[in-house]
Amino acid sequence: MTQASESARAAFGPRPGERLRAALRTRTALASLIALFFVLLIAAGLAQGATAERILSLVVWGIMLGGVIGLGGIGLTLVYGVLKFPNFSHGALTTLGAYIAFSTVAYLPKSEPIGPFSFGWELVAGLVIAMPLVGLVAIGVDRVMYRRLRRQGSSLVLFAMASLAMAFFLRSVIYLIWGSDFRFYYEGRSNPALDLPLGMRVQADQIFILALAFVLVTCVYLLLEKTKMGKAMRATANNPELAQVRGINTEKVIAYTWMLSGALASAGGVMYGLASQLRPEMGFWLLLPMFAAVIMGSIGNPRGALVGAVIIGVAQQVSSAAINPAYGPGVAFVLLVLTLLIRPQGLFGERS
Amino acid sequence: MPLLKVDRITCGYGDMQVLTDVSIEVKRGEIVSIIGPNGAGKSTVMKAVFGLLHPWTGKIEFDGIDISRHEPYEIVETGMCYVPQVANVFTELTVDENLDMGAFVRSDDQVGQRKQQIFELFPRLHERRRQKAGKMSGGERQMVAMGSALMLDPKLILLDEPSAGLAPRMVDHIFERIVHVNQQFNVAVMMVEQNAKQSLQMAQRGYVMASGENRVEGTGDELLKDPDVARLYLGG
Amino acid sequence: MDAATLSKGIFIAVPLTLLGLKLIPLRAVLRLPAAIAAGLVLGIAIVAAMPGGNLSYLVSFTTMASIYAILTLGLNTQWGFNGHLNFGIAGFFAIGAFTTALFTTAAPTGVMANYTQQAFGLEAPFLVGVLAGGVVSGVIAFLIAIPVLRLRMDFLAISTIGIAEIIRLIFQNERWLANGPQPLRGIPRPLDCLVKDPGCAPDWLAWLFGPLEARDYTFLYVVIVTLALALIYVALESALRSPWGRTLRAVRDEEASAAMNGKNLTSLRIQSFVVGAVVMGLGGALYAHYTVTIDYSHFKPLFSTFIIWVMLMLGGSGNNKGAMLGAFIIWGVWSGTAFLTGFLEPALAAIHPTLPDRSSYLRWMLVAILLAGIVLFRPQGLLPEDKVVSRFLGKITNPQRKQHSQV
Numbered sequence: 001m002t003q004a005s006e007s008a009r010a011a012f013g014p015r016p017g018e019r020l021r022a023a024l025r026t027r028t029a030l031a032s033l034i035a036l037f038f039v040l041l042i043a044a045g046l047a048q049g050a051t052a053e054r055i056l057s058l059v060v061w062g063i064m065l066g067g068v069i070g071l072g073g074i075g076l077t078l079v080y081g082v083l084k085f086p087n088f089s090h091g092a093l094t095t096l097g098a099y100i101a102f103s104t105v106a107y108l109p110k111s112e113p114i115g116p117f118s119f120g121w122e123l124v125a126g127l128v129i130a131m132p133l134v135g136l137v138a139i140g141v142d143r144v145m146y147r148r149l150r151r152q153g154s155s156l157v158l159f160a161m162a163s164l165a166m167a168f169f170l171r172s173v174i175y176l177i178w179g180s181d182f183r184f185y186y187e188g189r190s191n192p193a194l195d196l197p198l199g200m201r202v203q204a205d206q207i208f209i210l211a212l213a214f215v216l217v218t219c220v221y222l223l224l225e226k227t228k229m230g231k232a233m234r235a236t237a238n239n240p241e242l243a244q245v246r247g248i249n250t251e252k253v254i255a256y257t258w259m260l261s262g263a264l265a266s267a268g269g270v271m272y273g274l275a276s277q278l279r280p281e282m283g284f285w286l287l288l289p290m291f292a293a294v295i296m297g298s299i300g301n302p303r304g305a306l307v308g309a310v311i312i313g314v315a316q317q318v319s320s321a322a323i324n325p326a327y328g329p330g331v332a333f334v335l336l337v338l339t340l341l342i343r344p345q346g347l348f349g350e351r352s
Numbered sequence: 353m354p355l356l357k358v359d360r361i362t363c364g365y366g367d368m369q370v371l372t373d374v375s376i377e378v379k380r381g382e383i384v385s386i387i388g389p390n391g392a393g394k395s396t397v398m399k400a401v402f403g404l405l406h407p408w409t410g411k412i413e414f415d416g417i418d419i420s421r422h423e424p425y426e427i428v429e430t431g432m433c434y435v436p437q438v439a440n441v442f443t444e445l446t447v448d449e450n451l452d453m454g455a456f457v458r459s460d461d462q463v464g465q466r467k468q469q470i471f472e473l474f475p476r477l478h479e480r481r482r483q484k485a486g487k488m489s490g491g492e493r494q495m496v497a498m499g500s501a502l503m504l505d506p507k508l509i510l511l512d513e514p515s516a517g518l519a520p521r522m523v524d525h526i527f528e529r530i531v532h533v534n535q536q537f538n539v540a541v542m543m544v545e546q547n548a549k550q551s552l553q554m555a556q557r558g559y560v561m562a563s564g565e566n567r568v569e570g571t572g573d574e575l576l577k578d579p580d581v582a583r584l585y586l587g588g
Numbered sequence: 589m590d591a592a593t594l595s596k597g598i599f600i601a602v603p604l605t606l607l608g609l610k611l612i613p614l615r616a617v618l619r620l621p622a623a624i625a626a627g628l629v630l631g632i633a634i635v636a637a638m639p640g641g642n643l644s645y646l647v648s649f650t651t652m653a654s655i656y657a658i659l660t661l662g663l664n665t666q667w668g669f670n671g672h673l674n675f676g677i678a679g680f681f682a683i684g685a686f687t688t689a690l691f692t693t694a695a696p697t698g699v700m701a702n703y704t705q706q707a708f709g710l711e712a713p714f715l716v717g718v719l720a721g722g723v724v725s726g727v728i729a730f731l732i733a734i735p736v737l738r739l740r741m742d743f744l745a746i747s748t749i750g751i752a753e754i755i756r757l758i759f760q761n762e763r764w765l766a767n768g769p770q771p772l773r774g775i776p777r778p779l780d781c782l783v784k785d786p787g788c789a790p791d792w793l794a795w796l797f798g799p800l801e802a803r804d805y806t807f808l809y810v811v812i813v814t815l816a817l818a819l820i821y822v823a824l825e826s827a828l829r830s831p832w833g834r835t836l837r838a839v840r841d842e843e844a845s846a847a848m849n850g851k852n853l854t855s856l857r858i859q860s861f862v863v864g865a866v867v868m869g870l871g872g873a874l875y876a877h878y879t880v881t882i883d884y885s886h887f888k889p890l891f892s893t894f895i896i897w898v899m900l901m902l903g904g905s906g907n908n909k910g911a912m913l914g915a916f917i918i919w920g921v922w923s924g925t926a927f928l929t930g931f932l933e934p935a936l937a938a939i940h941p942t943l944p945d946r947s948s949y950l951r952w953m954l955v956a957i958l959l960a961g962i963v964l965f966r967p968q969g970l971l972p973e974d975k976v977v978s979r980f981l982g983k984i985t986n987p988q989r990k991q992h993s994q995v
Contacts, residue, residue: 086742088675088749148964157673160745161901162963164675168894169956175949179942228456231445235453238444245402245436246500247428248456284889288753291746326761333750340743341735350486 030343034296034311037335038318045321057201058317064206066293066306066313067213068275071268072286073293073305074220075261081237081300082257083146085159090265090290091283092170097134097266098273098282099178101126105185116194116204118186119274126185127270131263138262139255141166147251167284174280183278209271216267217306220260224302229256237300288329289316292336298346307347311335353416355380355540356401356432356508361410361420363400370396371564373410376542378508383534383541385555385572387548393564394544395437398510401542402434403427415507428457433501437512440497443486447477447496450485454500463503470499473533491522495529502533508540509533515547523547527554552576591799596643597632598796599807603650603814604630610909647806649923654813655875657915658820660899661908662867665824668906668973669833670860671840673741676748678892679755680725680865684872685882686759686766687724688717689775692877706772707765714778718816718873725869726862728755733858752893760884771883775876778812780805813874817912820867824908827863836860895922898959904969913971921958925951 045055076090104126111120145162193201224230236243236253243250272282289312296311297304315335316328339346356378364370370393378384386394399405401412403424412420419427424434433454442450451470455463471478474495480488485496494514501509514530515523531554534541545551552558552572560568560581568581575581601624608623635643659681666672695709712720736747760768781788782797783805789797800807827833839856876882886892895918903914929936929947936943936950943950962969 086746145960145964154967156742158963158967160673160742161897162960164894164897165956165959165963169953169960172949172953172956176943176946176953179946228452228460231449231452232456235442235445235449238442239439242436242439242442243453244424245404245428245434246453246456247425247504248453249425288746288750295743295746324761327754327757329750330754330757333747333754336750337735337747340739340747344739344743 025343027343027347030339030347033338033342034335037338038315041315041318041322041331044323045318048322050321055318055321058321059314060202061206062314062317063310064209064275064313065317066310067210068268068272068309069286069289069293069313070306070309071213071216071271072265072283072290073297073309074217074302075264075268076290077294077297077300077302077305078220078233078237078257079261080294082233082240082254083159084240085156085163086291087261088160088163088287089141089167089170090261091285091287092167092174093134093138093262093265093283094269094272094286095174095278095280095283096137096170096269097130097262098269098278099174099183100130100133100266101270102178102183102185102273102278104129117208118203118205123185123270123274127267130266130270132259134266135259135262137170138258138265142254142258147254171280171284178280180280183273185274185278205274209275212267212271213306216264217302220264220302223260229253233257285329288336289313289332292332292339295336295344296339296346298349301346301348304346304348354378355382355415356542357411357413358397358401359411359413361397361400361407361412363396363405363407363410365396365405369408369564371400371407374561374564374566376559376566378540378542379556380507381534381538381540382557383531383543383555385548385551385558386542386544386561387546387551387558387575388561388567391563392561394561395512396564397561398434398512398542398544402432402510425457428504431504431507432510433504433506433508434510435497435501435512435514437516441485441493441500444484446482446484447488448481450496450500451503454503458504466503466505470502473502473529473536474499490517491519491526494518494522494526498526498529498533502537502539505537506539508542511541511543513544513546515545515550523550527551530554549576591795592804593635594632595796595799596804596807597635598628599631599811600634600647601627601631602811603654606814606818644806647810649919651806651810651813651878653916653919654810654817655871655878656896656899656919657817657912658871658874659868659896660903660911660915661817661820661824662864662871663896663900664864664905664908664911665867666861666864667900668908668911669828669836669840670857671741672737672857672861672864673745674748674861674864675745675893675897676750676752676755677868677896678887678889679748679752680729680868681872681875681892682752682755682759682884682887683725683728684721684869685876685886686772686872687869688721688873689772689876689882690766691720692717692776693772693774704767704770704773705763706767714776714877718870718877721873721876722866722869725872726866729862729865730858733861737857737861738854749889752887752889756884756887759887768884771881773881775880775882777805777809777877777880779808783808809878813878816870816874820870821908821912824863824867828908832859894959895955898955898962900969901959901962901967902969904971904973906973907969907971910969910971914969917970918955918958922951922955925954928954 042055045058046052072090072094075093076087079087079090101123105122108122108125111122113120145166146159149158149162193203194207224234232243232248232253233256235246235248236250240250243253268286269283272286289309293308293312294305295308297306297308312332312335316331319328319331354377356376358374358376360373360375362369362372362374374393374397376384376386376397386397388394396405400407403419403422403426407420410420411418414427414430414432417430419430422430442453445453448467451467452463455466471481476492477495477499480492485493488496498509498511498514511530514526518526527550530541530543533539543551543555552575555572557571558569558575559566560575568575568578570578605623605627608626609619612619612622612626614622634646638646659677662680663674663677666674690706690708691710691712692714693706693709694711695706696704732751736744736751739747758768759766762768763770766772780802783800784802828836836856879886896915899914899918900911901914902918903912904910929950933944933947936947
C-alpha cells in the first residue's frame, strides 16, 4: 500500500471497499475460491458428458501430474526463497535432467521391466546420474552469472533477466545435442493399467511417480528441519543479512540450494518424460504450472509447493473434461492470478 | 593493549561521508557506551567495526589483528558478534534454531552445552524454545538476538540500541542481563544507545558522538556528571 | 542509370532521409533539405552500386529491424519509463498481427471455407487494419492491467508470461478464430497495386512506379514501415516531454512523493502499459502485412519476447533512441549469425553430422550468451537514459547528478 493511502486510512478509517477487500484477503477466502473453481470445473466436465469414473481417473492423473510439477516446484521455491528471484530457467533444468537420463538409458543395455512398471534399472540409473549432474549445472550457472550479480549488488530485474538468458541458453544446448524430435524412454513399451477399486484404472508407473515425489519431498523436509545446512537454508531465506552477520557462509548455503533445486528439477523431468514423452519444450510447458504451485504454496515453503502442485495438477487434468486439454497451462494461470490477487503470500504464508 | 581499537576512521555510504576521524577503544571485559543525538553516526561506527562497511581512511584493530578490510563472517571468527537493531532474529525459525544458527560455525557437541548456558541466562527462552521467534514479544526477541550472538563465546559483543522499542520494565531487565553477561562471561560490550543515562550508568567508559565525530570521552560517571553532556544529550 | 535504379533509389532515400533528420547536426531549417539531399544521393548510390540480391537483403533487413524497433519502443514505454516488467510481449505482438489480418482479409466463402476459417473478414483498408491492431492490443492490455499491474515486479513478469501463453494457445487451438493452427494467408499488402498494375498509379507518378516490378514491392513497404517507425518515435518522444510523460517518470522514480502530490498512480501506470501495448500491436500489424501469412508459431517466446528484451537491454532502457539502436544491432547480430553458421558448416559437420541442421539453435545460443553478457557487463545498455525534463527545456547535462538507472 502506498504511503499516501496509508495516511488517508489512518485519518479517515477504512473505506467500505477496503473492508470487503480485507475480508477477501484471508487464507479461507483463497482456499474457498480454489474449491469453488474445482466445483465449477467438475460441473463443466459433467455437463460436457463426462462420467464420474472419467473425472475420478482424471483426478488420479492430476495427482500424478501434481507430483511431477511438485518435484520441479520444490526446487523452484527453494531458490526463490533463498536467492530471492524467480528462476525462469528452472524449466530448462527439468528438461535437461530428462534428456541426460534419456542418454543414459540409451547408452546402457536394456533390461527387463521392474515389476509392474514399464521401466528397467537403466531408468533408475539415469535418474541417479541426472540428478547430481543437473545440480552441478545449476551451481555452475550460479557461479558464472548470479554470483557476479550478487557481488555487484544488482537489482531483481537483472537476476530475472539473467535467468531468462540462461533459460534460452540451456534450451538451445538441449536442442543442439538432442534435436527437436520427440523421444521416449522406452519406445513402444506398454504400461498396463492396474485395476483398482472404485473402477479406477491407474498405471503402475503413475503410482511410482507419485511415490517418488512423496519420498523426495519427505527427504527435503527432513533436510530442512533436522540438518544444520537445512536450517541454514531456511535462515538464509528468512533473513540473508542476518545470516551473514551470524557467520553463516551464505555462498555455501546457496550452492547447496542450487544442487538441491537442480536435482529435484531433473527428477521431475525424468518422471514427466516417463509419463508422457520427451520434447525440448517440456520444461517450458511445466514452468507456468510450477510458478503457480510455488506462489499458491507460498514462496520458500517446499510442502506448500507440493500442495500447490497437486492442486494445479488436478485442476489441469480435470479441466480437460470440459475444455481443450491444450489449455492446461491456462488453468494453472487462472489459479495463479487468483492467488496473486487475493492472497499473494499464498496459502501458507504470513502477512509481511 | 585494548581489545578493540578504532583508529581515526572516516567512512560513509556510497558518496556520502558519515564519520570523520572517529576513534573508539574498548578494553577487555569493559562495557563501553556510545551515545549521541540521532544521525550522529553511532550505528555507522558499529557497522564499520563489524565489516558491514569498510573505512575509507583509518584502521580498526581487534585483538591485535587489523580487521579494517574483513568481511562479517571473518570477523565472527576472530571473536566478535553483533546484534543489529532491527531484523535481528530469524522470524521463521524457533528459538532453539535461532541459537543453533548463532553457533553455525561451531561443531555440534559444543553447541548443546553453550545453549544450556544461554537458557540459564534467559530462562524465559527455555520455556519458549520451540516457539517461532517471529511470534515473540519485543523483549523476548531481544533476548533471542543477544543469546544467538553469545553462542560463539565472543570476546566482544556489539549491541545496536538494545533498548529500542521496549517497555521500560523490559529495558531494565535487558540492561541488567547485559551487565550480568559482561561479568559472568567476561564479554566486552560496545553499546550504542539512545537511552543515554541508563547506558552510561552501566558502562565503564563512554563516548559522546555528534555529526559523525567524537565529542566527549570519559568514564561513565564523568559523563553522567558533566553538565554539558547532561544538558545536550541526557535531557537535563 | 536506368529508371528502375532511380525509382528504387528514391524509395531507399526515404529511410535514409529520416535517419539524416535525426543525425545531421544542423539547425532545423537546414537539416531537412540536407537530409533529403543526402538521402537521395546515398539512396541512388546504394542502389546503383549493390548487386540485386544484396540490395533486397538490405531492404528486408531494414524492414524487419524497423518492425522490431517499433516493438522495442513499445516495451520501452512500459519498462523504461514505467518499470513494468513485461515478459509477455509476444501476446500483444500476436494480437496486433491477427487483428489486422482479420480486419483486412475477406471472410472465406465457398470452397475456400473448407480450408480456412476465420471469425470475420472485413476487407478493410490497410490503415484501418493497422490501427485496429493497435487499438485491440491496447484494449486487451487495459483489461489485463486492471488486475495485474499492481502486483510486484516479479509477479507481474510471471503473470505476463502466462498471458502471452494463453493468447498463443488461443490462436493455436481456436480454428474458428484465425484458422489456428493453420496459417492465415492472403493478408493484403498495402499499395501493392502500385507495382503490380501499371494503371494504378496516378499519371504524374507513372515515372516513379512504372519501372518497378511486382517483386520490387519490398522497396515500397520499407518506406511505409520506416515512416511508421519515425511517426511512432516522434509521438512517443513528445508524449515523454509532455506533462503526462513527466508525471510518468516522477511516478517511476519517486512513487511516494508522486502519490502525495495527488497523482493517481494506478491510472497512470495503466495508461503507460496500454500505450506500450498499442505500439506493440501496431508493430504486430505491420509484421502481418509484411509476411502476408501468419500463424501462432510466429509468436513463440523466443522471437517475440526474448529477443526484444535483448534489444532494449543492449540499446539502453529508458531511451527511445537506444531502443531503436538496440533493435537494429540485435537484428544485425541475429542475421549475421546466419552467415556465421553458414560459414562454420563444415566445421559443425565435422563435430557431428546432425549439427548443421540444428544451426538455428546455435544462433539462439549466441543471442542468449549476448544477453547474459549485457546483463553482467553493461546492464545500462549502450545509450544511457535520456534525462529530459520538458519540451521547452531540452536535455539536462549535469554530470554530477547521480544517474537514476533502472538496473
